[in-house]
Amino acid sequence: MSKTLHHGLLILRVLSEHPRGLTVIELADAIGVHRTVAHRLTRTLEAHQLCRRDHQRRVVLGTGLVTLAEPVQQDLRTLARPILDELAETTRATAHLLVREGAAEMRALMMVEPRGARVHVSFRPGQTHSIEQGSGGLALLAHGPHREGERPEVTRARAAGYAVTTGEVIPAVTGVSAAVAPRTGEATTSIGISVFEYTSLDDLGATVIHAAARLGELLDQ
Numbered sequence: 001m002s003k004t005l006h007h008g009l010l011i012l013r014v015l016s017e018h019p020r021g022l023t024v025i026e027l028a029d030a031i032g033v034h035r036t037v038a039h040r041l042t043r044t045l046e047a048h049q050l051c052r053r054d055h056q057r058r059v060v061l062g063t064g065l066v067t068l069a070e071p072v073q074q075d076l077r078t079l080a081r082p083i084l085d086e087l088a089e090t091t092r093a094t095a096h097l098l099v100r101e102g103a104a105e106m107r108a109l110m111m112v113e114p115r116g117a118r119v120h121v122s123f124r125p126g127q128t129h130s131i132e133q134g135s136g137g138l139a140l141l142a143h144g145p146h147r148e149g150e151r152p153e154v155t156r157a158r159a160a161g162y163a164v165t166t167g168e169v170i171p172a173v174t175g176v177s178a179a180v181a182p183r184t185g186e187a188t189t190s191i192g193i194s195v196f197e198y199t200s201l202d203d204l205g206a207t208v209i210h211a212a213a214r215l216g217e218l219l220d221q
Contacts, residue, residue: 007031008041012061015051016126021058076189077110079218083191084112087211091204093193094121095211098136098177100188105130106137121173121194135175136190138163143179143187162192162205170194176204178212183220191215 010031015022022030028038042059045051049064080097087095097110108127113120131137132151141150142157157163162178169175177192191212198204 004041007033007037008045011038011041011045011059012050012065015059015061019060021054021056021060023058027059076219080110080191080215081112083211083215083218084110087191087193087207088112088114091193091195091207092120093195093204094123095191095193096123096136096177098134098190098192100131100137100140101128104132106134106140106190121170121196123170123194129169133165134169135163135165135177135192138165139177139179139190139192140187143181160205161209164201164205172196174198176201176208178205178209180212180216180219182216189215 011027014027014030024038024042025035027042028035031038033041042051046053046062049062050068051059052062054060076099077097084095084097092114094114095112096108098106099109101107105128108123108125110125111123113122129137131141135157138151138154138157139162141147141154142163146155146158153163153165162176164174164176166172166174173194173196175192175194177190179187180189180191181187192208193204195204
């Protein structure tokens with residue numbers, strides 16, 4: 001593994017967690033290198049528009065990342081957008097699309113916030129969490145066969161067609177998700193909503209299942 005590339009990527013990850021930016025010294029401390037090394041790394045990233053200096057000379061992420069990110073799962077995001085829009089407005093909740101990353105993590109690929117809702121959940125695309133936590137990951141696990149020692153929530157999700165968790169990814173927030181099931185193979189994508197409160201969990205589950213089925217049909221075309 002290239003140590004230089006590794007440190008450069010660590011800088012981008014650290015900056016993603018500090019939207020207001022960091023000084024070069026703070027970056028050096030965060031990734032465990034000398035400040036001169038951090039300076040060279042940031043200058044290289046700046047040359048590729050992957051980071052920049054703000055008016056206070058703090059290092060922040062650059063617009064070049066948008067260009068790099070745009071092609072990632074573009075077809076999936078294009079197909080999912082109108083479904084997420086409708087799901088968010090129908091449920092008055094934040095709708096999200098999660099994808100499995102490796103064996104043990106889920107990554108938020110896309111989210112849509114409801115227009116006009118007085119209160120809604122907000123989080124950033126790109127966030128990751130364990131597949132064993134949150135409704136999105138449990139929905140994918142439920143799409144597979146029963147596993148020895150699996151969580152009761154996974155077993156219930158397999159029977160119901162949707163998974164429910166509360167406070168596992170965001171405190172006090174309930175997630176309701178269903179797997180986007182392909183015709184063949186393992187499901188790697190889930191669609192769902194995040195809500196603070198609800199009146200009928202069964203109704204929300206049915207709505208999410210319908211949205212996941214629609215996206216699955218589009219992906220199979």
